[in-house]
Amino acid sequence: MNIEKFSNAMGVSGDEWEIRRLLTEEAEKYADSVEIDAMGNIIALKRGTGGKKKLMAVAHMDEVGFLVTGIDESGFLKLGRVGGIDPRVCVDKRVIVGRDKIPGVIMVKPIHLTSRDERGKPVPFSSLLVDIGTEKKEETAKYVKLGDPVAFDTKFEKLSNSMIKGKAFDDRLGCVAIIELLKKRYKHDFYAVFTVQEEVGLRGASVIGERIKADYAIILEGTGAQDFPNKKDINKSPKIGAGPCVTIKDGRSFASKELLKLTVKVAEENKIPFQFKKPGVGGTDAGVLQISGTGIKTIVYATPARYIHSPVSISSVNDLKNKINLTDLVLKSL
Amino acid sequence: MRELIKKLTEISSPSGNEDDIRNFIKKEIKNYCDSIETDVMGNLIARINGKKGGKTILFDAHMDEIGVMVNHIDENGFLRFTAIGGFFPFHALVHRIRFQNGVIGVIGEEKRDSSAKVSPLDKLYIDIGAKSKKEAEKMIEVGDMGTYAAETIVTDNRIIAKSLDDRIGCYIMIEAMKKIKKPKNTIYFVFASQEEVGVRGARPAAYRISPDCAIALDVTGTGDTPESAKMEVKLDGGAAIKVKDSGMLTNRKVREKLIDVAKKHKIKYQLEILEHGTTDAFGIQITAGGVPTGAISIPSRYIHSPSEMVSVSDVKACTDLVVAFANDYDA
Numbered sequence: 053m054n055i056e057k058f059s060n061a062m063g064v065s066g067d068e069w070e071i072r073r074l075l076t077e078e079a080e081k082y083a084d085s086v087e088i089d090a091m092g093n094i095i096a097l098k099r100g101t102g103g104k105k106k107l108m109a110v111a112h113m114d115e116v117g118f119l120v121t122g123i124d125e126s127g128f129l130k131l132g133r134v135g136g137i138d139p140r141v142c143v144d145k146r147v148i149v150g151r152d153k154i155p156g157v158i159m160v161k162p163i164h165l166t167s168r169d170e171r172g173k174p175v176p177f178s179s180l181l182v183d184i185g186t187e188k189k190e191e192t193a194k195y196v197k198l199g200d201p202v203a204f205d206t207k208f209e210k211l212s213n214s215m216i217k218g219k220a221f222d223d224r225l226g227c228v229a230i231i232e233l234l235k236k237r238y239k240h241d242f243y244a245v246f247t248v249q250e251e252v253g254l255r256g257a258s259v260i261g262e263r264i265k266a267d268y269a270i271i272l273e274g275t276g277a278q279d280f281p282n283k284k285d286i287n288k289s290p291k292i293g294a295g296p297c298v299t300i301k302d303g304r305s306f307a308s309k310e311l312l313k314l315t316v317k318v319a320e321e322n323k324i325p326f327q328f329k330k331p332g333v334g335g336t337d338a339g340v341l342q343i344s345g346t347g348i349k350t351i352v353y354a355t356p357a358r359y360i361h362s363p364v365s366i367s368s369v370n371d372l373k374n375k376i377n378l379t380d381l382v383l384k385s386l
Numbered sequence: 387m388r389e390l391i392k393k394l395t396e397i398s399s400p401s402g403n404e405d406d407i408r409n410f411i412k413k414e415i416k417n418y419c420d421s422i423e424t425d426v427m428g429n430l431i432a433r434i435n436g437k438k439g440g441k442t443i444l445f446d447a448h449m450d451e452i453g454v455m456v457n458h459i460d461e462n463g464f465l466r467f468t469a470i471g472g473f474f475p476f477h478a479l480v481h482r483i484r485f486q487n488g489v490i491g492v493i494g495e496e497k498r499d500s501s502a503k504v505s506p507l508d509k510l511y512i513d514i515g516a517k518s519k520k521e522a523e524k525m526i527e528v529g530d531m532g533t534y535a536a537e538t539i540v541t542d543n544r545i546i547a548k549s550l551d552d553r554i555g556c557y558i559m560i561e562a563m564k565k566i567k568k569p570k571n572t573i574y575f576v577f578a579s580q581e582e583v584g585v586r587g588a589r590p591a592a593y594r595i596s597p598d599c600a601i602a603l604d605v606t607g608t609g610d611t612p613e614s615a616k617m618e619v620k621l622d623g624g625a626a627i628k629v630k631d632s633g634m635l636t637n638r639k640v641r642e643k644l645i646d647v648a649k650k651h652k653i654k655y656q657l658e659i660l661e662h663g664t665t666d667a668f669g670i671q672i673t674a675g676g677v678p679t680g681a682i683s684i685p686s687r688y689i690h691s692p693s694e695m696v697s698v699s700d701v702k703a704c705t706d707l708v709v710a711f712a713n714d715y716d717a
Contacts, residue, residue: 287458306402332468347426347590
């Protein structure tokens, strides 16, 4: 599995250059055809063995990050947010800028120079700047231009046999899963789709539905784990290590009843652990896929990851393996 | 009238779980149309065939309603829940919830932070009378859905019920279907799913039909109660022909045709501009290469509460307008 390679790759929404190149290379090894559409989505097709239906698995390749919106007189970069990022997780983090991957640090005044009052308050996003070690605007401009993507600079690591640490697990873990599925062959035509710009409003996926007109779509996601210490007796799913999360309802879609029933049946028959995601929150590419064209039956399987939309997430390889296994068996039984 | 409205509004069918209301409507309309189908999204699509050279008109009303979905059962058997659509905490407290398997519960709240503030939904719970998690799990599963349990009251001039948004639109379409005989236009009636969670059902239905023109029927607010937000629409003011809401501007030609038809048939109408909220018309208008779309709104007070209120005479005016438009429309 390509977890390390995909997690480390740069691919901020709207400029998914590196992850798209890597995914295209991988997909070409296993698919019968691979194309890239006008939005930058990758559509790989693995022909079926005679079935009449169209199956689809979808993961988004983009990640949250920033883009350069300006360079100030002292050479610092001003940032615009791309996707949902809490400014509290940005301060003092390492980043890489542009396709040349210029290293930088999101600046913060050290403790010596801040008042007690300042230290108690989160730094507003508008005051975050990136320091790439230059001294003047003109010098910075040699390396960076307006609109360059800025990504967190986090190297993938294994924490134990099952736990992993890295950035962009939302949704590179879905991308890993889809490449594994492309190695198989199903009865029906199987479309493996890697979408762009999910984090800024499900934009890539919104042109996929009508193009492929699939009968079934399984959306493979990375979702925020909620298993933090909390004494209140409320639902703490997604939990790491409890198996892939199956969505009944999130903020953008209900699971197809047919697929939900089949998923539970397949998981139980094959003793694959799974959990229902706490109904209510979030939204995925399923939101736009389900209502495109004359409608598509969709369901979301997600790998729980702690601290998503930040420089670093923690996740379980077992959850990912179980997700791949579950998806494979469900695709086989359609 | 009374009996059909009572049945339509008392059925519990929140968004995403429209089976009960769909099955009921299907039986109700089967003698008044030439075909009925259910699509992937669960929309019920009925057709009355027209004559050669006629146009294709789509009427839409959504059959889903707001509600709740259980997302946790605690150790003592209380349920935590998430909203299905615009289910608001300020309406919800101490009301009864009927789950689709018949279980009844009451909405309670944790200790309030301040007596002046309404508790948000995550501080509310549903009490189904279970003494433990184990007992509750025999009655309810995570993912189960419910709606307000409320008796429908029909007086000489008012209808009070849960889910008039938009079962009253469904009622109007059913009544119109009974009155439209051998039309020149082909007419589709879409009883749409999942409107309350973001206009999800109507779009694929309209894409499939690709009509020459579409009219959505849904409730709208009014400005006729004490110190209410300013709005021209009032109860008993007649069918509200929509000009604009926060999701769309209605097609000018369709809107003018609706006004012409209302004038010609002496149907009481008013014009509607709604500041907050939208309808299936918003989704239909921008699908399938664009559809000229208008909307007929039923003025309603207390929308999304267990006691929504509409006027009997407005409902009649809306029905007359649907029938007249279906017969008269010629592009």
